[in-house]
Amino acid sequence: MIELPYLLKHENICRLEGGNILIGDRRVFPFEKRFEVCSSVAQVAQALRSMVTQGGGPLEVALQTMVFVTRQMQSGDLPSGFSTLADAADQLIAARPTNTTMQRTLQGLLAQVRMFASDPDELAQAVGRHVQSILDGFDRLYHQMGRMGSTLLDQDSLVLTTCFAEHTFLLSLAYAQESGKKIRVLANETRPYLQGSRLTAPSLEEMGIEVQVVTDGMGATFLVEGKVDAYMTAVDLLCMDGTVVNKVGTLSNAIAARYIGVPYYAFSISPDQTKQGRDDVNMEMRSPKEITRCMGLPTTLDSIGGLYPAFDIIPPALVTALVTPKGILKPEQVKRSFQ
Numbered sequence: 001m002i003e004l005p006y007l008l009k010h011e012n013i014c015r016l017e018g019g020n021i022l023i024g025d026r027r028v029f030p031f032e033k034r035f036e037v038c039s040s041v042a043q044v045a046q047a048l049r050s051m052v053t054q055g056g057g058p059l060e061v062a063l064q065t066m067v068f069v070t071r072q073m074q075s076g077d078l079p080s081g082f083s084t085l086a087d088a089a090d091q092l093i094a095a096r097p098t099n100t101t102m103q104r105t106l107q108g109l110l111a112q113v114r115m116f117a118s119d120p121d122e123l124a125q126a127v128g129r130h131v132q133s134i135l136d137g138f139d140r141l142y143h144q145m146g147r148m149g150s151t152l153l154d155q156d157s158l159v160l161t162t163c164f165a166e167h168t169f170l171l172s173l174a175y176a177q178e179s180g181k182k183i184r185v186l187a188n189e190t191r192p193y194l195q196g197s198r199l200t201a202p203s204l205e206e207m208g209i210e211v212q213v214v215t216d217g218m219g220a221t222f223l224v225e226g227k228v229d230a231y232m233t234a235v236d237l238l239c240m241d242g243t244v245v246n247k248v249g250t251l252s253n254a255i256a257a258r259y260i261g262v263p264y265y266a267f268s269i270s271p272d273q274t275k276q277g278r279d280d281v282n283m284e285m286r287s288p289k290e291i292t293r294c295m296g297l298p299t300t301l302d303s304i305g306g307l308y309p310a311f312d313i314i315p316p317a318l319v320t321a322l323v324t325p326k327g328i329l330k331p332e333q334v335k336r337s338f339q
Contacts, residue, residue, distance in 0.1 A: 002143075002174045005203040006033070008167055010135070013053065014061045021068050023061055025052050026164075027193065030202040041065060041088040048095035051193055055166040055234065059102045059138075062092045063131045066109060070124035082117035085127070086110055098245065098284045098311055100237050101270045105134060141269055141325050146171025149232070149323045152265055156182045157229040160219055160257075163247035164195040164203075165234035168267040168323065172232070173209050185211040186228065188219055190247060192291045192308070216249045220256035231257040231264045235322070238268035239275040240339065242316030242331020251312035254319070263320035271324065271338050284310045 006012055007029065014023045021044055022035040036052045038044045044065050048058050069088045072078040089106040096102060112130050116122040149172025153159070157176070161169065177183050185204055190196035197213045204211040214222070222228050231253055237245035244250070244266050257264045275281060288306035292299055300306075316331035326337045 002146075002171065002178065003207075004167075005170065005206040007199060007203055008170070010060070013057050014064050016064060016068055016071070019071075021061070021065060023047050023052050024057070026054055026057065026195070026199055027052060029198055041069060041091050044068075045091045045095040048092065054193065054195055054199070055164045058092075058096050058099055059105060060135065062089075062102050062106055063109070063134060065092060066106070066127050067124075067131055070120070070127045073120045074124050080120045082110075082114055082123075085113075085117075085123070097282055098236055100272045100275070104270065104272065109134065138269065142167035142171055145267060145269065145323050145325065146175050148172075148328055149265065149267065150175035150179065150181075152230065152263070152321070152323070152328070153181055153183065154229055155180075158184045158186065158227055160186045160188075160222065160228045160231045160253060160262075161200060162188055162196065162219075162233045162250045162253060163190045164199040165232065165267060168269065169232055169234060170203060170207065172267075172323075173204070174207055177209060183209055185209060186214050186219070186222060187211055188214050188216045188249065188253075190249065191216055192294055194295065195247075219253040223253070223256045223260045223262055226260075228257075228262055231262055233264075233266050235266045235268040236311055237275065237281065238266075238271040238322065238324075238334065239277050239280065240271065240273060240335040241277040242319060242322065242334050243275075243278050243281070244268075244314040244316075244319055244322075245281055245311050246314065248309055248312050251314050251318075254314050258318045264318060265321050265323060266314075266319055267323045269325060271334055273339055278313045278315070281313055283313070286310045 012024045021038045025034045025036050028034050036047050073080045093103045113126040116126040145168040153176045173183050187196040187200040201211045201213050233246050235244050254264050286308045291306045291308045319331045322329045
């Protein structure tokens with residue numbers, strides 16, 4: 001089994017300890033390995049809004065928070081009853097509205113455990129059992145999709161990526177390298193939280209994959225120069241028509257890749273069957289202060305404002321293929337495969 005880097009190990013994403021939830025603080029990695037300590041659902045929700053964890057982290061944090069809530073119900077720190085659990089899920093979903101995988105997973109969990117709501121002990125056992133089953137299922141899918149993704153890479157590939165695509169992308173590279181392919185990566189820095197330079201690049205280095213950091217505006221230059229063999233990202237949300245929603249900055253690289261003829265592959269573990277296309281996407285606009293500062297330092301005058309759409313909407317025509325649990329699909333195959 002391929003060894004996962006530090007950031008992708010369950011205990012470093014989040015864990016329950018001493019009546020608290022400890023969330024790995026990705027805002028300070030790799031310079032610090034620090035955990036945000038939360039003792040309530042409200043604090044967890046605020047941590048999610050504050051980008052303490054990103055990528056696939058919020059999903060795992062949300063699931064473990066459900067376990068945390070049932071333990072608080074058992075100890076009497078929270079009122080017993082299904083409504084307490086449902087309210088916790090609502091708070092978490094509201095903290096990251098674009099993360100519909102988290103939303104649908106939590107709603108599915110609630111449906112599975114509702115029958116145990118009358119007994120706090122039975123509810124806690126059921127939630128713990130189902131959360132572990134969900135996490136185990138995702139782990140299997142990560143490796144399955146990683147193996148599929150590795151087949152898309154040539155023997156000697158330079159891959160451009162955006163943001164921190166986590167398990168499926170990193171495992172694709174690891175499986176490709178394990179098969180004897182030479183893999184190199186250009187990771188754009190990903191303003192304003194710098195997930196590319198702080199999360200992606202150190203994780204790749206830890207896995208023994210050659211990586212170099214570039215700024216967000218450099219992708220098109222390397223594509224035009226013919227140095228990039230594939231563009232690969234995660235998907236924050238995949239619509240039924242093949243529309244991709246991912247970190248802002250993805251669209252410009254996808255346009256450049258299509259213009260040059262470089263394939264763009266996106267990884268989606270859970271397409272959203274309630275979203276038919278871009279008109280159904282609730283775009284998350286974040287605080288302008290997040291882009292007028294970087295790593296705590298001002299990048300312009302305090303009197304100057306900004307705009308921060310957190311995500312890009314990438315039309316299906318720019319996507320070469322999607323790596324999903326149902327196989328490698330063309331955008332137009334998504335609806336037929338998942339509905």
